[in-house]
Structures are given as C-alpha cells and as structure tokens.
Amino acid sequence: MKKIIFIILFIPFFLFAQQEAKVDSLLRNLAESNSGNKIDIENSITAMLYKSEMEPGRKISEYLQRILPDSKFQELYVKILIHSWRFYPFKEKINLLNKAYPVAKKLNDYNLIGTVEVYKAIAFRDNSMTDSAMTYALKASDNLEKSGNPEDLDDVTNLIADLHYWAGQYEEAEVLYKQLLSQPRMKNHWRYYTIQDDLGLIRIKQKKYSEAETYFKKTLNSLTSKNMQHTDSTALPYVFRMLLEINVERKHFTEAGKYYGLSLKLAERFEQNEYLPAIYAYKGDIYFDAGKYDSAITFYYKALELNKITPNIEDSKHIYEGLSKTYDAINDIKNVNKYLVLLNQAENTADSIFYRSRYMTTFAKYNYNKFKREISGFKERQSFLMIFIVIISVSLFTIGYFFIRLGKANRKLVTKSIEAANLPGQFVLLPGNKIEDSERLEPSIIKEEDDVKKTGKELDQGLVNDIIYKLEKIMSDEKLYLKPEVSMDQLSVLLATNRAYLSKAINNTYNINFSTYINDLRIKEAVRLISDGEHKDFSIEGIAAKAGFSNRVSFTKAFYKSTGVTPSFFIKHAGDVVNKENFLNNN
Secondary structure (H helix, E strand, C coil): CHHHHHHHHHHHHHHHHHHHHHHHHHHHHHHHCCHHHHHHHHHHHHHHHHHCCHHHHHHHHHHHHHHCCCCCCHHHHHHHHHHCHHHCCHHHHHHHHHHHHHHHHHHCCHHHHHHHHHHHHHHHHHCCCHHHHHHHHHHHHHHHHHCCCHHHHHHHHHHHHHHHHHCCCHHHHHHHHHHHHCCHHHCCCHHHHHHHHHHHHHHHHCCCHHHHHHHHHHHHHHHCCCCCCCCCCCHHHHHHHHHHHHHHHCCCHHHHHHHHHHHHHHHHHCCCHHHHHHHHHHHHHHHHHCCCHHHHHHHHHHHHHHHHHCCCHHHHHHHHHHHHHHHHHCCCHHHHHHHHHHHHHHHHHHHHHHHHHHHHHHHCCCCHHHHHHCHHHHHHHHHHHHHHHHHHHHHHHHHHHHHHHHHHHHHHHHHHHHHHHCCCCCCCCCCCCCCCCHHHCCHHHHHHHHHHCCCCCCCCHHHHHHHHHHHHHHHHHHCHHHCCCCCHHHHHHHCCCCHHHHHHHHHHHHCCCHHHHHHHHHHHHHHHHHHCCHHHHCCHHHHHHHHCCCCHHHHHHHHHHHHCCCHHHHHHHHHHHHHHHHHHHHC
16 A cells, blocks of 8 residues: 555656656757757747646746746747746736746847737636737737748737637638638647637537537547647647537537546546536536436536636526526526526626627727738827826826815815804804805794895894894803704894894894804804814714704705815814814914
8 A cells, every 4th residue: 555655656756857857858958959950949848838737737837937047048938938827827827928028028039029918818818808818919919020920920810810709700700710720830730729629619609519519529639649749738628528518509418428527537637627617517417408406406516616716607607507497497496596696697797798808809800911000000009098098197196186185275174164163252154154045044944034034124233233242142151053943033032122133133244144143153063062072972963963953964064064074074184183283382
C-alpha cells in the first residue's frame, strides 16, 4: 500500500521533472540557435503549455515565469505570459497580459503587441464585456497590420467573427469563419478545429443539430490526428460536452449518455470545471426524459451548485428550466413558481447581454477589408474620446467645485442663523428668510391672514410701537410661539388690540406677516436647541414639536425658508460652528 501511495505521489513530480528538463534543453537550444529556427523552438516551448494537462502545464508556466523575466529571452517571456492564460481566471488573465504588454512594447514587436491585445479582447469577450473586446480588437488590428504578415491578422478576423456570433449575427460570423478556413495555412493549424467548433455552435443556434454534430466530429477527428500541431488537450472535454448537448436536443439519449460519461471524465481530468454545470444539467435532462424525476432533480442541483462557482447565464437558464419542468411533472407548484421566477430573471439578464453585444457589434459591423480601412478613423475616434474624457473631467471638476462652494455657503448660513437666533432685543429675521408666502404657514393661521387683509385702516406709529413692545415682551416672557395652536385672535386679546391692528403693526415694523413672524421665532428656537446640543435626545419630529410645529413637513419647509438649509444639514454642521466659536472666544 505504501508503495502504491509513493508511486501516486512520485509520478506527477517525475513527469514535471522530465518536462522541466525538456524546457531547459529547449532553452539551451534557443540560446545557441540562429534566427532561422528560433521561432520554431519558441513555438515548441509554448506548445507544451497546450499539450500538457492542467497541473503540469501550470507548473511549466510558473517555472518559465520565474526564470525568463531577467533573461535575454524576452520574446519568449511575452509568449509565455500570453499563452499561460488558460490556467487562470479572468482577472489573473488580464494581469498576465498587462505584464506582457510593456515588454512587447519595449521590444517594438508589433506582432507581440497585437497578440497581447487579441488575447485581451478574447478575455473581455468571454467575460461578456463586448465593448472592451471591440476596443482591443481594433487596437490589435492596427498593430498586427504593421507586422506585415497576413497570418498575424487571422486572430483579429476570428475575433470579429466571434463578436458577430455573440451578437446573434450568424450569417456574418459564418462568412468570416469560412474565409479563414479557405486559407491553405489553416490545414493542420490549431485554429482549424476551433473554427469547426464555431460553425457547429452556429448550427446549434439555428437548431440544425445534424450539421452541428458533423462539425464537432470533424473537430474530434482533427484533435486525434497525428498531423495536428499544437493540439490543446483541454479541447476534448469541450467537444464531448457539445456532442452531449446536441444528442440531448435531438433526443438521442443513448448516444447522449455515452457523451455524458466521456465529457465528465475529461472535464474532471483536465480541470475544466466551467463545463461541469452544463454536463450535469444535460444528465438531468436525460433522467427527466426517462421519467426519473428524483434523479433529474439531483443532477440539476449538482449543476446549480457548480454554476455558483463558475457562473454562466446560459447554464443558469438551462438549470432553472430543468428544475421548473421537473417540479411541474411531480406537481410541486411552490418550486415550479420559484424556478420560473429565477428562469425569467436569467432570461432577462441574457437578453441584456445579448442586446449589448449586438449594439457594440452593429456599431463596429464590418468585414475584414472594411476593418482595415477604418483604422485611421479609429485613431480619430480615440482623439475624440480623449476630448470627451477631458470635457467630462472638467465638468466633474466644475460640479465638484460648485458643490464645495455651495457647502461653504450653506455652512455660512448655519453660522449666521445661530448668530441671529442668539441676538438679544429686537426681532431680527433669519438669513434665509427672503420671501413671504403661505407655503410655510401652519393651517390654523392661513385663514386669519386672509381676513386681516380686508381692513384698510392705517395705524398711528405710537399705537404700532405699543403693540410691538407688548408683543415682543409676551413672546420673550411666555414664548407663546411654542404652542402649535397659537393664533392671531389669542394674541390680539392678550395684547388688548384686534387682529387687524396686530397684523399691520407686525407688517409695518418688520415688513413680514404674522405667520412669518411666528414661524421665524419657532425656527430660532429650533436653532438654539440644536446649537446648544439639546437636540441630541430628539428626532427631527421631536425638535419640530419642541419648537411649536405640529408636524415635520411644515417644520422642514419653514426651516429651509428661514435658514436656507435643511434641518439635517444644520444638525450635521452646527456642532462645528459652535466649537469654532468657543475656541475663538477662549483664545
């Protein structure tokens, strides 16, 4: 038993040691090579990343990333960073490519620069970021065109075709795919089988499953051909996963069962976990068709859990649809409704991604020749984008400056309001109180103001002074304004006058009406409560009630009209003003 465990642990180490020795040997050959076979040796090294299984391949990548940065093999270092991307998730892929770009730029190698941008575009496309994908595709074409090698532009043509596919423009995509396949250089090239896959995907979307199966079987034959160069071993689980889907859709469940076993085995072997949700979901479909609903639900849930790890919106739709139809078959209405809601949400999300892709692809809809003609236009668009960014930046700066100034102005209003509220003697309006209207009036006061307007009699100044003296004294001593029900009638009786005289006295002295006078006194009381710190035990409703208002709405409106700021802003900044004044007074 110990021997078996030792062998299991030792074999991976032994295989990696062999591969590392092979890499070192190739590097020695590269150091001694002439320019003629240099590229062939570099391609042999990068091909090891694709031919190796996941873990050994990742170790080779990590080994080369350690030894190459400070070596003279900078072109190879860039290629390793580019072609190591399959071992990593999206963010790490982008990080690798970001490392590769400045090195390629320093080498002034347009082929390497363009290739970095192509793989960035692919990473963004696979992450449903179609706008970024198109941007990098345009940049890549610009640089690859400068390399002077027609083969270098194959990546961009392939990418543009992919973007057409994701946008649902299948005819445009197929034209470009077949244009690539017609090139003699495609024979025995790795791109040949990926394009076969792409054509198979188009046939699946068109529900032409027999033709789709033919394309994927061509890919399978290519992958197992001895003449195939740089074969990616991880492509096998993908092909079997697609053949599984095709046969489930055709209801060829015996064949589907065979492909289920192969795709699952290979996906696990090559750590292609992103395929597992779909594989389990299609197994659920097989069980559903056989009427084995419990088994179907089990596999849908397996797919659901794995889809949380490697989310895919199409897999989500498939799983939710499978669960809803299975629960419907066993009459579990609660779960049917649950998964129909989730299905609807997933479909809405998928539609959003689809139409965004279509918009971006339509915006840049062109074939290869048009793409080349528009490179200069793209540079102009880059300049326009920079101008647009500058305009937006200036606008944001201006808006930010405006809000800073506004904040300072509002804080000044807080200071002035506190000062006005604490002035002794004669009544002084708060700084924000510039207009008179009934919008701030308590409901009980509005009618009284209308009634007073009916008298036109002028008052003598001595009577005015007497009324105002009594008014200010009673307000100072008894603070009647703190009572929400205070009215002009009540005050008139207490001051031994009538409503008309009281109203005109207030208007002649302060140039405001009775309601503004009462509300301003109430707001000053609220300002004092806040500036003295007494408000801390109250909500805004509590402060309003303490100041004599019957509700929060009328208080908030009156507060803003009188001070120029909202109660919440005042509460936030009043403490700073008071602390500053205390500091100045103490010093």
